[in-house]
Each structure stands twice: as structure tokens, then as C-alpha cells.
Amino acid sequence: xxxxxxxxxxxxxxxxxxxxxxxxxxxxxxxxxxxxTDVETVLAFARDCDVVTFDHExxxxxxxxxxxDAGIALHPSPAxxxxxxxxVAMRERLTDLGxxxxxxxxxxxxxxxxxxxAEVGWPVIAKVPVGGYDGKGVSVISGAAEVADWLARxxxxxxxxxxxxxxxxxxxxxxxxxxxxxxxxxxTVQQDGICTEVIAPAPRLDxxxxxxxxxxxxxxxxxxxxxxxxxxxxxxxxDGFVINELAMRPHNSGHWxxxxxxxxxxxxxxxxxLDLPLGAPHPHGRVTVMANVLGGDYPELYPAYxxxxxxxxxxxxxxxxxxxxxxxxxxxxxxxxxxxxxxxARARHAADxxxxxxxx
Numbered sequence: 001x002x003x004x005x006x007x008x009x010x011x012x013x014x015x016x017x018x019x020x021x022x023x024x025x026x027x028x029x030x031x032x033x034x035x036x037t038d039v040e041t042v043l044a045f046a047r048d049c050d051v052v053t054f055d056h057e058x059x060x061x062x063x064x065x066x067x068x069d070a071g072i073a074l075h076p077s078p079a080x081x082x083x084x085x086x087x088v089a090m091r092e093r094l095t096d097l098g099x100x101x102x103x104x105x106x107x108x109x110x111x112x113x114x115x116x117x118a119e120v121g122w123p124v125i126a127k128v129p130v131g132g133y134d135g136k137g138v139s140v141i142s143g144a145a146e147v148a149d150w151l152a153r154x155x156x157x158x159x160x161x162x163x164x165x166x167x168x169x170x171x172x173x174x175x176x177x178x179x180x181x182x183x184x185x186x187x188t189v190q191q192d193g194i195c196t197e198v199i200a201p202a203p204r205l206d207x208x209x210x211x212x213x214x215x216x217x218x219x220x221x222x223x224x225x226x227x228x229x230x231x232x233x234x235x236x237x238x239d240g241f242v243i244n245e246l247a248m249r250p251h252n253s254g255h256w257x258x259x260x261x262x263x264x265x266x267x268x269x270x271x272x273x274l275d276l277p278l279g280a281p282h283p284h285g286r287v288t289v290m291a292n293v294l295g296g297d298y299p300e301l302y303p304a305y306x307x308x309x310x311x312x313x314x315x316x317x318x319x320x321x322x323x324x325x326x327x328x329x330x331x332x333x334x335x336x337x338x339x340x341x342x343x344x345a346r347a348r349h350a351a352d353x354x355x356x357x358x359x360x
Contacts (some may be wrong), residue, residue: 003027005267075227075273110144120160127157164235169253170217173272198290259334260288285336291347293331295324297356
């Protein structure tokens with residue numbers, strides 16, 4: 001997704017790919033294959049780069065340390081990325097900053113789990129502090145026995161089950177020189193731990209809450225020294241909001257911006273990590289709806305793709321070049337419109353047709 005904006009900005013990309021046919025390797029000319037967990041492999045790749053950035057949070061600490069020790073510019077820095085990699089560290093830091101969080105505890109024993117549940121009420125949310133994503137490593141539990149395996153491997157983050165009205169996301173970018181720009185707060189719709197739809201801007205959102213949530217995101221970026229795109233996932237509650245997760249990279253909640261904003265998140269991420277002036281994040285239209293395309297019954301997407309383009313020329317389809325597997329994110333569609341119901345219906349139809357959920 002960064003390849004198009006990079007070409008337009010005159011930036012040369014290289015990617016350390018997991019396989020010769022990896023999605024990024026299909027569109028980036030320099031795409032050596034290697035293991036991102038191997039220090040020497042990553043060092044050899046990074047020595048020819050002016051800046052190294054990441055498309056996920058799971059790069060091991062020793063690799064990040066070796067890159068930093070070699071004097072390679074990393075954005076975000078290992079010090080910042082730690083708070084996206086380790087959920088306990090994130091909760092500790094946000095709590096120290098006085099930002100709104102669910103009640104939480106780092107449990108190391110069954111007694112800790114039972115005590116927390118008695119304090120906040122069952123059920124509670126249990127999370128693996130490191131390595132979880134897209135709903136993996138997250139469980140709703142009603143007792144310590146349900147996380148016995150996790151406790152045997154290390155601490156478990158426990159959080160109260162928040163009574164939220166909907167899920168929102170604040171997306172912003174920050175450069176090393178401290179310039180920051182935020183897109184409108186969006187609503188995200190989740191199914192089985194996977195984001196299926198994003199509405200930008202979030203409909204019927206109180207302007208005061210939107211301003212407070214954006215201010216919280218900008219403060220997090222500044223206090224943690226984040227560089228690049230930062231996504232702050234939040235729960236809207238009857239009293240305001242609480243912060244759920246952080247992601248320091250282009251994020252699913254920002255895919256709408258590719259077609260719905262003056263500057264999309266992938267271009268903005270490049271501008272930010274290279275310390276270029278940031279672009280305007282303002283939306284183009286009244287509403288943009290993004291719908292994720294999940295793998296379904298069509299192993300070959302081209303016929304369905306042609307149908308969508310012909311049926312609705314206003315739909316923007318973005319496919320990732322991934323093999324189709326049931327439930328796998330293989331692309332997304334964006335619809336920019338004046339009417340929310342119209343945009344949602346068109347985006348949902350396109351995504352469902354590409355997934356084989358509907359056939360007409």
C-alpha cells in the first residue's frame with residue numbers, strides 16, 4: 001500500500017519479504033526474502049536503508065536493539081514500539097499519564113485472577129501481553145482455570161469488561177521533528193475480533209468527545225515519542241471513552257483515508273518517518289465507508305473484481321495479492337458518498353460479492 005505513494009513522492013522502497021510472492025514483494029522492486037526475527041538477516045537488509053519502519057509490532061527486541069546499535073534510523077523507535085508490543089507496559093504508561101483506561105491488573109497467579117474478578121465483577125477480559133492480534137490472544141473468562149495455560153507461560157493482562165456503546169479509533173501521524181496531524185475519529189465495527197467495517201467520520205459523535213479523544217491520541221504520540229502513524233483504539237462509553245489498544249503503523253481503521261482523505265495514511269506514514277512535512281488529513285466527502293474483504297468461495301477474484309467495477313464505478317477496490325483462505329483479509333473496498341446508508345450498502349455489497357457471500 002505504500003508503493004504507490006512512494007513512487008509519487010520519489011521515494012525508493014525496499015521490503016524484507018517473508019516469501020518471493022509476498023504481497024509487498026509483488027509491487028516493490030527490491031524485496032529480498034528473509035526472516036525478520038534473525039538479527040544478521042535484518043542488519044544486512046537495513047544497512048542500505050536510510051530509514052527502517054515496520055508493518056507489524058512483532059519484531060523481536062534483540063533485532064531492534066541491533067539495528068539501533070548499528071546507528072540505523074528506526075521509526076517508530078524501539079522505546080516507543082515497546083508500548084505497542086507489550087500490553088502491560090502500555091497500560092502502565094497510559095495509567096501514569098492519567099489517560100482513561102479500563103481497570104486492569106497484570107496477573108501472575110490464579111489467585112491474582114480470582115481477586116481481580118471479585119473486585120471488578122465477572123466476566124473479565126484476559127490478554128496475552130505480547131504477540132496477540134486480530135482477536136488472537138484475547139479471551140473473555142469467568143475464572144482462573146480458563147487462563148491456566150497462559151499463566152504457566154508468564155503474566156496475563158486482565159481488564160474489566162467495559163460496557164461500551166461502540167468502538168472508535170483515533171488515527172494520527174507524528175514526525176521526528178514533532179509535527180502531528182490527525183484524521184477524523186472513526187467508528188469501527190468488529191466481528192469475531194476482526195474489523196469488518198470503518199465509518200469515517202464516526203456518525204453522531206459528540207464534538208467534545210471527538211476533541212478529547214483526538215487530544216488523548218496526540219498526547220500519547222508526544223509522550224511516547226511515536227513517529228509514523230499511530231492508531232488509538234477506544235471504547236465509547238456512557239461517560240466518555242477508555243483506551244483499548246495502540247498500534248504504531250498504518251492501521252485497518254485508516255484504510256478509508258486512501259480514497260476518502262486529502263492525504264491517505266500510507267503516504268502520511270512515509271512523510272512522517274522521513275520527517276517530511278505532513279499532508280492535510282481532511283476528508284474529501286461527507287462520509288467514507290471501508291469494508292474489509294475476507295476470503296471466501298472465490299479462489300480466483302478477477303471475475304468478481306470485474307463485476308464490482310462494472311456494477312458500481314464509484315467503489316474503490318484494493319486487493320492485497322494474497323492467496324484466498326476463508327476468513328483471511330485479502331483486501332478492502334472504499335465508498336465516498338454524501339449519504340451514510342448508501343455508502344454502507346454499496347461497500348458491504350462489494351465486499352460480500354468478492355467474498356462469495358452473495359452472487360448478484
